[in-house]
Amino acid sequence: MPSSISRAPSTRAPAARRRQRSTRLTVAAGLIAISALVVLGAVLSGSWLFVTLAAGLGVVLGAAATRITHSELMDARREAARDRAEQAQAYRDLTVTRTAEQAAHTATMQARIAAHEHTIGELEIALTSAQKRAAEATRKRGAEARRADVAEQEGRGLTVRLDESEERAAEAIVRVAELEQELDVLRAELAAWQTTPARRHA
Known part of the structure; x- marks a missing residue:
């Protein structure tokens, strides 16, 4: 944008210089044409005085x-040198602007890269912690599974012992009933035996 603004006046200045240059060259060409006409007129007049004066005037013109x-040639060279200097200055300004833009872009990208690297580092730390927690949970789950297996085996053993105890208890109940029946028979026999002698004594 600044370069376009700075070039706006220079577009009018070269146009004015070109008009001035064309005027000067026209004047120079007119002088040469006048000197040629004067020399030609003097030659046609046949007077050596006129020829000499015309030759001198031609040399002066x-x-x-x-x-x-x-x-005009020197002005053109100076103008060309000035244009080249302006172009070089414009290129320098453009280079400075692009260098500043590139530096800003580089700084922005470096900041983004640093932020991404920081985020990646945090994610790696979180991933390591999660892996440790997962390993600990897996270990605890394995221990709990082993304890559950042991408890299940112990439960099966207790069930077997309980069944055996219940079976023994049932057998004991049956045996107690049998003993009670035998006791009742013995009591009856004892009672019968005790009453029998009394009848004999009577």
């Missing part, structure tokens, strides 16, 4: 045209 052409 030619020198003036040469001077104007040389001055």
